Amino acid sequence: MKLSKRGEYALRSLINLGIAAKVGRSLVRVTELAKAEDLPIKFLEQVMQQLREAGFVESVRGKHGGYRLAKASSQIHIGQIVRLIDGPLAPIGCVSQTAYAPCNCPDEAHCGLRMLMLDVRNAIAAILDRYTLADVVEVTTRKMVTSGRALPYSSPAEAPAPRSKARTRRPHAHTSPTEGVIHQLLGDYAI
């Protein structure tokens, strides 16, 4: 049930771009993104292209160029990214909602394996399609703040200082069927 390196790098970079956006930094270079997570630059360049072509990030070329999110991080669902990079969430094609393919079992209706894998698919999708980049960024930055470390991408020049940002997220109060770590952390208002 692996996430590819490509997918991991994409998500890590998007999280970094999300932090940058939150902190008022308008552009981040690939080299910065690569250094921040220790990723191979040329490989990451490819990944960023893919994210740009899919409309998740936009770029500015030339000197002082870089990447930024193309939409609000709350509009980018993790499932979208994983599907883009790694394909369907479903363990087998015959339970995929976005890329169904019949399996070779004689009769899908009697296939217990299929039903089990449908449950798995739904469990995965329930998480990855529920949470957004904003959620992951929130958890990451909150953790950083509580442990007293400065957020990266504190804009050196052009930033209007991160205004303390009135709560924008829905509260995740009793809204969740899958109550995992992320849910707990987002619910924890005592920063």
Place this chain on the structure above:
Amino acid sequence: MKLSKRGEYALRSLINLGIAAKVGRSLVRVTELAKAEDLPIKFLEQVMQQLREAGFVESVRGKHGGYRLAKASSQIHIGQIVRLIDGPLAPIGCVSQTAYAPCNCPDEAHCGLRMLMLDVRNAIAAILDRYTLADVVEVTTRKMVTSGRALPYSSPAEAPAPRSKARTRRPHAHTSPTEGVIHQLLGDYAI
């Protein structure tokens, strides 16, 4: 988040062996298993070897040989099989319970991605480690019975006729955090 063909074949074959066991058939040949699901024989032989070496099935050699489950199907958890064939359930190594490997992120404690993937891992494991081969067999055979089709492996010679088998499964009453299709079907007592 793919399950490999190898893994799929292993599970399909185990389900067939589970049905065979339930129906009183003591041995099933690889060729039968392959034909039942239309799988490549020689490839399936390899898979069966792997299942045997891991102790999930046992074999009888020679003419009239074949395979059977090495333990009760209720003692075989799906997660065990998937881990055996396809490796850890976790999408990334740093959230694996059975094969942890550090990721290259600077600090795991501040890694929102890691927490999200931990939730995914837990969601997958909650299903695959909860349900057993017996559950999947139960769902499969029940579906077959309700739609009036005969169960395969009706033993031609050596079987003592499937006694109607007093309910052996725990009822899955309010025991489940992940209530998916399988849970619903197992809870449905009106066969």
Place this chain on the structure above:
DNA sequence: CTTAATCCCTACTAAATCAATGTAGATTAG
């Protein structure tokens, strides 16, 4: 004892995927 059916074992391979790397071009700021 011979034969046929079966599992057991090892090796091989073709194709796909993964994870990069390399080279050169286009664009922009200064």
Place this chain on the structure above:
DNA sequence: CTAATCTACATTGATTTAGTAGGGATTAAG
């Protein structure tokens, strides 16, 4: 003009996947 940056495309090496091939060992039955 030059340096910094994204863009595009080609190539590569390693690994994994999904098989195929060929025989060897064991057993039942005649």
